């Protein structure tokens with residue numbers, strides 16, 4: 001098959017050089033500066049535009065042309081190495097990292113810093129051939145094989161030994177390289193392994209957690225269906241339709257195993273690198289293959305891969321995923337991957353509209369990202385992802401999207417001094433728990449019930465009204481929030497219940513959404529009806545839950561609407577409990593019964609919403625929740641479809657605005673502000689479809 005000849009590469013490079021003469025001049029200046037101060041890292045903006053770059057896939061003679069094009073687009077960070085194990089260690093114990101050293105240095109000459117990925121997501125063929133036990137066992141018992149990626153067994157000792165040695169080599173070589181700013185361990189942890197070794201480790205894990213089989217049998221109610229265990233080695237792996245205690249334990253084991261898998265590499269990285277270099281791993285937003293809180297606790301920085309796939313950016317769903325990622329470490333995060341236009345893995349891989357990629361980049365920054373990095377720069381000529389969106393084509397020249405990426409690059413550079421040191425602050429928190437999401441997924445009770453959609457149904461209107469929401473686990477410290485909403489907090493541990501009770505007693509407003517507080521720490525039913533340990537505080541409870549075929553009408557303070565798939569019949573036991581919404585005529589059981597109740601507790605308040613609210617009624621509910629809790633819009637009212645993202649720093653607030661409505665929108669700011677992207681001062685802004693503005697109140 002035809003490949004680019006070196007002549008072709010040099011032709012492309014020369015034409016780029018003549019086209020971007022100014023840039024080349026700048027590169028030369030930076031290059032000269034770099035060699036004069038060999039150890040000085042490139043000065044990069046506070047808000048970074050980056051890209052995944054795979055130098056191992058291209059002749060070295062081409063690197064400089066790519067890097068010049070990146071520099072021209074305002075790209076200041078490359079993420080390299082995360083699938084290059086076969087190039088880094090072509091045979092066991094023989095490491096070749098010189099090429100990577102040259103790639104890092106070449107990038108630095110263009111003002112570009114590097115994040116190095118450890119390559120453990122893609123083991124080389126010699127490794128899995130020599131040590132077949134390192135291959136993961138799939139759920140159906142078959143062994144995975146070489147040829148894709150993520151084919152390793154995350155619990156296997158040999159694999160850990162080899163991946164640690166590889167990470168150590170990298171850390172030793174680049175740990176004090178000033179051009180390397182951070183590390184990404186592996187790539188998108190996802191595939192668990194289900195073989196004999198994994199099972200034995202799971203059983204050992206159970207022994208440590210439960211101590212005795214008696215304890216495990218009681219807490220899992222294994223007298224049900226004769227599930228009683230007489231020996232630890234009888235406990236199976238189950239991932240669906242098993243004992244709920246077993247299912248939850250397996251997922252907790254998987255989460256702990258990813259944590260220890262990561263720690264195995266983290267230890268050798270931390271031991272060898274400058275503490276200024278951060279360590280992260282790229283997560284996947286709503287992905288629920290492990291508990292992200294468990295895995296994130298050892299990292300310096302949270303990062304995730306923000307994709308749309310088919311269709312267009314859903315600023316609410318992707319926005320909530322940003323906030324979830326921000327909540328993992330309670331601080332700004334990175335978007336380690338995002339799509340330059342389109343992907344190759346959706347049903348229909350449509351391209352994002354013109355201007356949408358830019359709006360998406362600002363959406364990221366608005367939610368607290370400090371870096372937006374594209375996947376990827378240029379498609380490999382072969383390999384599984386040939387059709388994925390890129391910034392330059394297979395011929396090495398810019399795609400039509402390139403100028404839009406370059407615009408983002410320029411804008412990030414311009415806004416960086418204003419955004420440096422700023423972060424997100426919210427008055428509203430949404431509680432999010434993997435235990436609860438899994439518990440509902442395993443027993444949906446209504447096939448249409450999606451726990452993420454439930455969270456997003458609350459998040460959307462609450463965010464529109466408050467203009468900023470944190471997404472945090474139920475164990476988080478909650479004092480700073482005026483309103484805490486727990487949609488579908490199905491599993492509620494005693495410790496978390498205490499945290500919530502304390503929050504309300506200290507004057508906070510807690511809102512529980514449908515299916516809350518039904519299960520205990522072992523995914524067993526609380527013997528009290530919902531909301532279990534919060535029943536006394538609520539002064540009412542859930543008498544019965546109903547999965548609905550036909551929607552149930554609801555009516556009350558939040559207007560009239562319907563509950564499309566789920567209805568909990570509430571009772572108000574204490575006299576001071578107020579009924580906010582009632583069901584209309586439905587299945588007889590629900591007719592006229594409470595659907596939402598609230599109770600003032602000292603200065604605090606607790607509310608329970610038992611119906612899945614339709615969007616209009618949810619708008620009414622969100623309005624009530626924010627008003628009664630004293631939550632204000634961060635900037636003030638804006639037209640529907642315009643999103644506001646406040647970030648705060650020592651010099652005050654910076655507001656990013658983006659218009660996702662198809663019609664242009666006019667926004668009147670509460671005062672005259674600095675127009676960060678265009679210069680000057682503004683009070684009225686007109687935002688076209690996908691238009692973006694950045695304004696600051698700084699004097």
Ligand code: GLA
Nearest residue numbers: 187188305337343344375388
């Ligand atoms: C993931 C991976 C990348 C790439 C992209 C394609 O996010 O981390 O390596 O496969 O998907 O969208």
